[in-house]
Amino acid sequence: MARTAVVSRILPFSCVDGPGNRLVIFLQGCNFHCPGCHNPHTIGLCDHCGDCVADCPSGALTMAEGRVSWQGALCTHCDRCTDGCPRQASPKTRVMSVAEVLAELRRYGPLLSGVTVSGGEATTQLPFVVALFTLIKADPELVRLSCLLDSNGSLSLAGWQRLLPVLDGAMLDLKGWRDEVHRALTGYDRERVLASLQLLARCGKLAELRLLQVPGRTDFVDEGGRLDAGLCAFLQSLGPISIRLNGFRHHGVRGGALSWQEAGMEELQRLAKALIAKGFGPIALPALV
Numbered sequence: 001m002a003r004t005a006v007v008s009r010i011l012p013f014s015c016v017d018g019p020g021n022r023l024v025i026f027l028q029g030c031n032f033h034c035p036g037c038h039n040p041h042t043i044g045l046c047d048h049c050g051d052c053v054a055d056c057p058s059g060a061l062t063m064a065e066g067r068v069s070w071q072g073a074l075c076t077h078c079d080r081c082t083d084g085c086p087r088q089a090s091p092k093t094r095v096m097s098v099a100e101v102l103a104e105l106r107r108y109g110p111l112l113s114g115v116t117v118s119g120g121e122a123t124t125q126l127p128f129v130v131a132l133f134t135l136i137k138a139d140p141e142l143v144r145l146s147c148l149l150d151s152n153g154s155l156s157l158a159g160w161q162r163l164l165p166v167l168d169g170a171m172l173d174l175k176g177w178r179d180e181v182h183r184a185l186t187g188y189d190r191e192r193v194l195a196s197l198q199l200l201a202r203c204g205k206l207a208e209l210r211l212l213q214v215p216g217r218t219d220f221v222d223e224g225g226r227l228d229a230g231l232c233a234f235l236q237s238l239g240p241i242s243i244r245l246n247g248f249r250h251h252g253v254r255g256g257a258l259s260w261q262e263a264g265m266e267e268l269q270r271l272a273k274a275l276i277a278k279g280f281g282p283i284a285l286p287a288l289v
């Protein structure tokens with residue numbers, strides 16, 4: 001099992017990445033190419049081209065022996081390096097071992113309910129996730145922490161079979177219903193996402209389904225505000241599940257998607273109403289949009 005991963009950042013405490021108070025590990029790298037991504041600098045992996053070094057106004061980046069290194073103490077988090085990176089990467093990632101992440105968990109453990117591995121797309125570094133969750137489950141001090149995954153759902157069924165024995169639950173996104181809409185919004189077809197949702201629901205490990213509403217682009221409801229019949233049948237086949245609605249916002253987005261309309265609360269309430277009318281629930285809405 002891989003004992004290291006490229007980590008974008010660690011958030012010691014979060015109350016929005018699963019139930020309770022959670023330490024969140026954001027892994028670098030994603031296999032989807034969502035034009036509306038709000039964390040585009042987590043998509044690519046740095047190839048140490050060095051282009052960003054001269055752009056740093058604080059001298060926090062240096063090039064040595066063909067590799068870029070970042071000094072956190074000098075960084076002002078101005079984002080110039082990530083904004084200008086041609087690979088949608090960041091020079092501020094670090095390679096962490098499972099042992100280092102376990103040390104962070106022990107440090108904050110008494111205040112935590114669990115750990116969530118997010119991204120990027122966490123399952124692009126699956127061996128690390130499996131190793132981490134396996135060691136948490138085997139550690140008497142950490143075993144009480146629940147192990148959750150935040151994922152785009154693209155993992156293969158064989159991959160899920162490796163992860164399921166040590167996974168307590170996964171939150172999965174669905175960004176479009178019809179295949180052409182899903183592909184336009186993610187760069188990837190929907191089949192694996194649907195198969196992942198079915199597998200997790202069958203195993204009782206689908207912690208949450210997240211529907212992202214992008215005005216004029218997502219196809220969850222028709223013009224009359226009715227839930228798409230195919231989506232409705234698919235959701236019914238999953239059995240009772242928790243659904244969270246997220247609205248597209250411009251925060252963090254780059255490029256053409258900045259011209260897309262943002263989703264307001266009214267639009268999310270319309271989708272919630274369509275879901276509730278078909279008997280789905282509970283439906284969680286953002287506190288503020």
Ligand code: SF4
Pocket residue numbers: 045046047048049050051052053068081084085086087088089090091
């Ligand atoms: S972060 Fe981007 S620009 Fe900077 S060295 Fe890595 S690939 Fe090059």
Ligand code: SF4
Pocket residue numbers: 055056057058059060061070074075076077078079080081082
């Ligand atoms: S975010 Fe930090 S490392 Fe990147 S350019 Fe700004 S100061 Fe330099």
